[in-house]
Amino acid sequence: MSHVRLVNVTKRFGLVTAVDSLNLEVSKGECFSMLGPSGCGKTTTLRMVAGFEDLSEGEIYVGDRLISSPGKNYYLPPEKRDFGMVFQAFAVWPHLSVYENVAFPLRVRKLSASEIEKRTTDALRSTNLLNAAKDSPADLSGGGKQRVALARALAINPDVMLLDEPLSSLDPHLREEMRFEIKDLQRQYGFSIIYVTHDQSEAMALSDRILVMKLGVVQQIDTPFNVYNDPANKFVFSFIGLSNFLEIAWSGDKPFPRGSGAPLPLDLTPPDAMRKAKTFSLASRPSEIDFGGEDGLRGVVTRKSFLGEIIDYQIKIGEGEMRVQKSRRTPGPQVGETCGLSLRRPFWYTGTE
Ligand SMILES: Nc1ncnc2c1ncn2[C@@H]1O[C@H](COP(=O)(O)OP(=O)(O)O)[C@@H](O)[C@H]1O
Ligand SMILES: [Mg+2]
Known part of the structure; x- marks a missing residue:
């Protein structure tokens, strides 16, 4: 009632x-x-x-x-x-x-x-x-x-x-x-x-x-x-919980993170709704990213912070960056190393909304 x-x-x-x-x-x-x-x-x-x-x-x-x-x-x-x-x-x-x-x-x-x-x-x-x-x-x-x-x-x-x-x-x-x-x-x-x-x-x-x-x-x-x-x-996504946004632009028919020479891997193919946007955002939660292999989204570890139960990584991808949070029990890369990221649940947003 x-x-x-x-x-x-x-x-x-x-x-x-x-x-x-x-x-x-x-x-x-x-x-x-x-x-x-x-x-x-x-x-x-x-x-x-x-x-x-x-x-x-x-x-x-x-x-x-x-x-x-x-x-x-x-x-x-x-x-x-x-x-x-x-x-x-x-x-x-x-x-x-x-x-x-x-x-x-x-x-x-x-x-x-x-x-x-x-x-x-x-x-x-x-x-x-x-x-x-x-x-x-x-x-x-x-x-x-x-x-x-x-x-x-x-x-x-x-x-x-x-x-x-x-x-x-x-x-x-x-x-x-x-x-x-x-x-x-x-x-x-x-x-x-x-x-x-x-x-x-x-x-x-x-x-x-x-x-x-x-x-x-x-x-x-x-x-x-x-x-x-x-x-x-996008506003709700960014306001609730931790969030990452990576700016993506089309070059030919391939999506590239801004400032990166490598296109997004195939398992991160943008949905059709992103086709018409010149640039758009790939979003994810730091806790919903795994360190994957060679075929993941490539980046370089620029910071690694020990927060107690979790380790917080900052990964530079082209001109953008993503944070990754893993249990301290999960093995992870060191600062300066290149790694592949696998996003368990990517979100895609055009514009600012
Ligand atoms: N008495 C008032 N006179 C003029 N503007 C006001 C008055 N009270 C609130 N506002 C305006 O209304 C908007 C919403 O304010 P408010 O309800 O206090 O927001 P919040 O509680 O979410 O911080 C703001 O732009 C604020 O400046
Ligand atoms: Mg108030």
Whole structure:
């Protein structure tokens, strides 16, 4: 069942179209991420869902209920949407105790004293903050402050949790730990999540589905697996996971890597769609390349870096290069050696898209 639904949602700021005809449906209990580079319209979208920003066009629904529609001049105010919200900055009130930070929105909603105590205590327990209830949030670490913000959002018992880069100001170790805590809380409370991030590994780890956005335009909406395995276009391919692009040009009827005297090997025959392009890209993931024999794609090792479990090779091919990542247990060539590459799964792209 669709829980939150955006229909042709568009937001313009003057001449800038921050969000362009966005359609999406988030199911009940789903963790849905919006992923894209800075400035692509993620925060604007979340603010429209929250009710902080009006729409230029389109409609937003929760279940069957319309909550935003410029056409009908209707906006349900943010406080009536009852969404939980956590933002990147540590938005806690330093002059209130941790307990009061969590209880405050419940007091504003005029819940009974016993209900306020129960919900506040539950939320503090779920976020491991019971022992810090009397402290000032100013004395907590960044992770602690974000837990307070999470607890405050949880206490209102939201159906939908809106999270805008909530972990990006934390250090990497804590960031990873808190991903799991958010998933645990979701299981416990059952809310749907709309999660905004520019960090693809965070989106992959957390989400049931990911929306990849570029300049306000949806590029793909799919599971993490499909977005990685079947990227809709070159942008998605390059934004998710590690990627290699080698520029190829036709010379006669043979495809040559730019600056290389040797044409691509036969097992890398470009698909027909590349025939009309003057130049195009051969793309692959560094982890999906093997060192092959004489008949592979020829290149010279220019760098070999030990990264622990994996070795990262940089291979120069004509004027371009490809990275290859292999287990340190796999034998590989040395710097300066010529090698043949076999691409397990080549992708082909014309133009920049
Ligand atoms: N209040 C505003 N006034 C004018 N332009 C804005 C405003 N808010 C956002 N924008 C513009 O809208 C675009 C999308 O911004 P934003 O939604 O913040 O992106 P993201 O969260 O993906 O980094 C950007 O070009 C940004 O400059
Ligand atoms: Mg943002």
